[in-house]
Amino acid sequence: MKNKKISASLEDYLEVIFNLADEFGVARSKDISERLDVSRASVTGALRLLKKKGLVNYEPYGYITLTENGAKTAAEVAKKHNIIESFFVNILDIDEETAQEAACKAEHALGNDVVSRLMCFVEYMNQQDCGVAEDFRRYCNSNRKKVK
Amino acid sequence: MKNKKISASLEDYLEVIFNLADEFGVARSKDISERLDVSRASVTGALRLLKKKGLVNYEPYGYITLTENGAKTAAEVAKKHNIIESFFVNILDIDEETAQEAACKAEHALGNDVVSRLMCFVEYMNQQDCGVAEDFRRYCNSNRKKVK
DNA sequence: TAATATAGTTAGCCTGGGCTAACTTTTCAA
DNA sequence: TTGAAAAGTTAGCCCAGGCTAACTATATTA
Numbered sequence: 001m002k003n004k005k006i007s008a009s010l011e012d013y014l015e016v017i018f019n020l021a022d023e024f025g026v027a028r029s030k031d032i033s034e035r036l037d038v039s040r041a042s043v044t045g046a047l048r049l050l051k052k053k054g055l056v057n058y059e060p061y062g063y064i065t066l067t068e069n070g071a072k073t074a075a076e077v078a079k080k081h082n083i084i085e086s087f088f089v090n091i092l093d094i095d096e097e098t099a100q101e102a103a104c105k106a107e108h109a110l111g112n113d114v115v116s117r118l119m120c121f122v123e124y125m126n127q128q129d130c131g132v133a134e135d136f137r138r139y140c141n142s143n144r145k146k147v148k
Numbered sequence: 149m150k151n152k153k154i155s156a157s158l159e160d161y162l163e164v165i166f167n168l169a170d171e172f173g174v175a176r177s178k179d180i181s182e183r184l185d186v187s188r189a190s191v192t193g194a195l196r197l198l199k200k201k202g203l204v205n206y207e208p209y210g211y212i213t214l215t216e217n218g219a220k221t222a223a224e225v226a227k228k229h230n231i232i233e234s235f236f237v238n239i240l241d242i243d244e245e246t247a248q249e250a251a252c253k254a255e256h257a258l259g260n261d262v263v264s265r266l267m268c269f270v271e272y273m274n275q276q277d278c279g280v281a282e283d284f285r286r287y288c289n290s291n292r293k294k295v296k
Numbered sequence: 297t298a299a300t301a302t303a304g305t306t307a308g309c310c311t312g313g314g315c316t317a318a319c320t321t322t323t324c325a326a
Numbered sequence: 327t328t329g330a331a332a333a334g335t336t337a338g339c340c341c342a343g344g345c346t347a348a349c350t351a352t353a354t355t356a
Contacts, residue, residue: 009313029334042314044335049312061321061334092265105257114250117240120288132280140268157343177304190344192305197342209304209351 006053008108011077012036013046014055017066018074027064080107083119091125093137154201156256159225160184161194162203165214166222175212228255231267239273241285 006014016035020027033043047064050056055070057063066074081103088099110118125133154162164183168175181191195212198204203218205211214222229251236247258266273281 007312030332038313039315040334041316041336045313088262092262092269094262094265098259098261102258102262106254109253109257110250111246113246114236114240114242117242117288121240121284124284124287128280128283132276135276136269136272139272140265155342178302186343187345188304189306189346193343 006055006073010046010050010053010055011073011108012104013043013050014066014070014074015077015081017056017064018071018078021066029064032064076112077107080110080115083115083122084110087118087122091122091133091136093133093140154203154221158194158198158201158203159221159256160252161191161198162214162218162222163225163229165204165212166219166226169214177212180212224260225255228258228263231263231270232258235266235270238270239281239284241281241288 013032013036016032017027020031020035024031029040029043029047033040036043047056047058050070051058055067055073057065057067084106085099085103088094088102089096092099094102161180161184164180165175168179168183172179177188177191177195181188184191195204195206198218199206203215203221205213205215232254233247233251236242236250237244240247242250
């Protein structure tokens with residue numbers, strides 16, 4: 001109950017459980033293992049840890065649901081992911097797939113302070129739409145030879 | 149010799165060896181342990197791994213230097229760090245210390261493709277100096293109540 | 297130069313987070 | 327309704343990367 005910090009790996013598990021529940025109404029162990037590309041045994045192990053930390057309701061062979069705390073944590077991670085991905089795609093003009101993968105890693109590295117600033121920046125750039133984004137794209141393309 | 153990927157932890161070791169060598173001409177085990185806040189024993193372990201990967205020249209009780217490959221890798225990591233930190237400080241207007249810490253984590257999460265785009269963006273914003281940065285600062289401050 | 301303080305290593309331990317193989321439970325279709 | 331397939335668990339393994347305690351090597355200085 002007092003476990004504040006959680007590992008990147010466990011954050012990933014929480015996030016896919018959250019997404020699966022959102023998409024299908026329920027999170028199955030098999031699907032978790034496929035999304036994260038880990039074995040089913042690893043999923044079982046992670047679920048035990050998450051249960052110990054009070055983030056998941058889980059009994060062997062039972063349903064997998066997030067606790068209130070777990071859902072809160074998962075939602076935060078998912079939100080970070082979206083903000084970061086949106087920065088990569090909308091401002092840096094990085095392709096969807098690369099952005100998606102990079103956001104998956106960065107979401108564990110950036111704290112709330114940084115991410116909320118980033119969110120603010122993305123908002124600002126979007127609602128400004130003063131041509132900065134397009135201008136940057138041109139600038140960037142003209143310089144692309146320099147990029148290894 | 150064929151070891152492409154390296155862990156975040158080992159990247160950290162390389163980076164501080166690189167920085168210490170730059171600052172003092174030599175990297176001592178004690179200093180590495182202090183900078184990374186790990187035990188001296190952990191440093192010894194890491195040095196053995198790095199040697200095995202051909203990234204440091206190291207013999208027990210001997211000098212610690214980077215191989216050519218090690219220096220290249222370390223320089224890349226350090227460069228990533230600088231670009232990311234610069235984005236945080238100069239564009240997002242995050243305070244130095246927070247930015248420094250966040251960059252330390254993000255440098256392991258972002259690939260070259262993303263970082264080079266980011267570099268490009270920072271460059272663009274700096275040389276533009278079309279008032280976007282200051283304008284964003286104002287925007288951000290006026291909205292700060294909304295940020296938890 | 298000998299004694300001690302500092303630096304570095306080794307041995308042995310722990311945890312997280314993977315894996316496979318084998319087993320158990322559940323589901324579903326004949 | 328029962329038996330095979332699919333899903334899930336367990337046991338036992340491995341590795342990275344931490345740690346402490348105890349040892350060894352090096353440096354310092356009285």
